[in-house]
Amino acid sequence: MAAAPGVSYAKDKASPTPTPPAAMSTVGGALLGSSGTKVSLQAGAPALPKKITSRSWIVADAESGEVLAANNAHWKQPPASTLKMLFADTVLPKLSRTETHKVVPSDLNGMGEGSSLVGIKENLTYTVHDLWLGVFLRSGNDAVHVLSAMNGGVDKTVVEMQARAQDLQADDTHVVSPDGYDMPGQVSSAYDLTLFARAGLQNADFREYCSTVSAKFPGDYKKTKAGKKVRDTFAIQNTDRLLSGDVNSGLSAYQGLAGVKNGYTSNAGNTFTGVAQRGGRTLLVTVMHPAAGGDLGYKEAASLLDWGFAASGKVTPVGTLVPPKSALASASPNASASGTGTAHGGSPAGASAASASSSAGGAWTALGIAGGSVVVVGGVAFLVRRRWPLPK
Numbered sequence: 001m002a003a004a005p006g007v008s009y010a011k012d013k014a015s016p017t018p019t020p021p022a023a024m025s026t027v028g029g030a031l032l033g034s035s036g037t038k039v040s041l042q043a044g045a046p047a048l049p050k051k052i053t054s055r056s057w058i059v060a061d062a063e064s065g066e067v068l069a070a071n072n073a074h075w076k077q078p079p080a081s082t083l084k085m086l087f088a089d090t091v092l093p094k095l096s097r098t099e100t101h102k103v104v105p106s107d108l109n110g111m112g113e114g115s116s117l118v119g120i121k122e123n124l125t126y127t128v129h130d131l132w133l134g135v136f137l138r139s140g141n142d143a144v145h146v147l148s149a150m151n152g153g154v155d156k157t158v159v160e161m162q163a164r165a166q167d168l169q170a171d172d173t174h175v176v177s178p179d180g181y182d183m184p185g186q187v188s189s190a191y192d193l194t195l196f197a198r199a200g201l202q203n204a205d206f207r208e209y210c211s212t213v214s215a216k217f218p219g220d221y222k223k224t225k226a227g228k229k230v231r232d233t234f235a236i237q238n239t240d241r242l243l244s245g246d247v248n249s250g251l252s253a254y255q256g257l258a259g260v261k262n263g264y265t266s267n268a269g270n271t272f273t274g275v276a277q278r279g280g281r282t283l284l285v286t287v288m289h290p291a292a293g294g295d296l297g298y299k300e301a302a303s304l305l306d307w308g309f310a311a312s313g314k315v316t317p318v319g320t321l322v323p324p325k326s327a328l329a330s331a332s333p334n335a336s337a338s339g340t341g342t343a344h345g346g347s348p349a350g351a352s353a354a355s356a357s358s359s360a361g362g363a364w365t366a367l368g369i370a371g372g373s374v375v376v377v378g379g380v381a382f383l384v385r386r387r388w389p390l391p392k
Contacts, residue, residue, distance in 0.1 A: 019035070020075040021035065025172055025189075027322055028320050032319040035075070036072070038318040039069035039070075041311075042314045044314055045311050046307060048307060049307055052300050053300065054289060055290075056073060056077065057070065057190055057286060057300070058284075059283060059285050059304050061283060061284075062198060062275060063281075063282055065321035067318050067321065069315065069318065070319065073190050073191040074172050077188070078182055079188035079263065080264055080270075081262065081264070083180035084136075084263075086175070087147075087179070088135065088200055089164055089196055091160075092200075092203060092205055095147070095150060097205060099127065100125050101126060101150050103120055107149040108120070108142055110154060111181075112177070112179075115142070116139045116140060117141060118138040118217060119234070120140070126146070131143045136238070137237065137239070139239055144178050144179040158175050165192070168195045169322045170192035171192075172187065173189070173192045174186060180265070180268075182265045190288050193286045198284060198321055213238050214244070216235060219231065241298050242272075243274075251299070254274070254276060262297075270293075270294060270296065272301050281309065281312055283308045287300050
């Protein structure tokens with residue numbers, strides 16, 4: 001395939017085995033459908049960070065949807081707990097945060113060995129709010145299974161998640177387990193995970209949960225000295241080290257970060273999707289399967305975000321984050337799911353056309369991360385604004 005002017009095809013720095021397929025999905029633009037790094041630097045643009053070992057990654061403008069740079073963006077790989085973003089996209093809007101549920105033994109059936117847990121106990125009652133804190137802060141598979149039970153069961157939830165992925169045009173994703181646990185055939189991609197984050201961040205509750213650093217979680221009941229039963233609580237902290245920081249590893253909280261989700265399994269390695277805002281610009285980053293080390297994915301995500309902010313206005317987009325089919329259909333009575341085919345175009349012009357049609361057709365680009373609220377993370381206060389354009 002002929003290279004477009006100004007687009008560099010850097011050699012894939014990821015582990016040579018396994019290797020990405022030569023041809024992948026072209027959702028978001030044809031350049032994203034071939035292997036290797038895609039970036040189009042203009043005059044004065046900084047070079048991409050060196051020594052990025054993640055097998056696939058993507059940096060995108062969360063508001064416009066422009067993909068600033070990517071590497072093997074559509075490579076299908078195990079997603080680990082980052083798949084919980086799709087779970088939240090699907091289930092969170094269906095349940096009131098004040099709804100309560102008493103856990104029965106069957107709610108916790110089917111969890112994989114070694115699953116991450118928040119500490120839910122049978123025969124105790126939890127609010128939906130409690131359970132989502134367990135999902136986002138502790139990546140609790142037990143919380144996912146209880147919420148799935150409230151949603152009609154794991155099988156029903158998986159079907160709904162797959163349908164949601166199809167609406168988001170996340171064609172690389174195949175859902176087998178709602179919690180992201182390693183299962184045969186369960187895959188996603190850096191591109192799809194970024195779509196899930198962008199979709200979830202439209203929801204105020206999603207934004208709240210994914211940006212929460214620490215919280216109190218309900219425990220068991222205990223008796224006071226007066227003989228009265230009261231419910232105990234215990235502290236939980238977000239396992240996202242770019243959000244909370246990690247003193248032991250010397251990893252600081254990333255300035256301006258507001259979530260979204262991290263994950264790890266033996267097959268997936270470390271996966272991470274994050275959203276950060278600086279100087280009025282908001283970026284999304286996803287990295288999948290860095291070479292090794294629990295902190296390497298975080299460090300590579302941080303360096304890609306640094307590059308993205310520094311390269312603002314100095315790169316030509318190599319693709320776009322497509323809007324959901326349902327958003328296009330609702331924006332224009334004449335629009336159809338096939339109308340998003342411009343996002344599958346054969347050149348950067350195709351990607352630009354997709355972005356333009358998204359804007360003209362009702363432009364599902366409003367992230368609206370928390371209006372006027374100040375969140376303190378790692379001692380750094382940052383403003384996350386609800387100021388993005390809503391669909392016309």
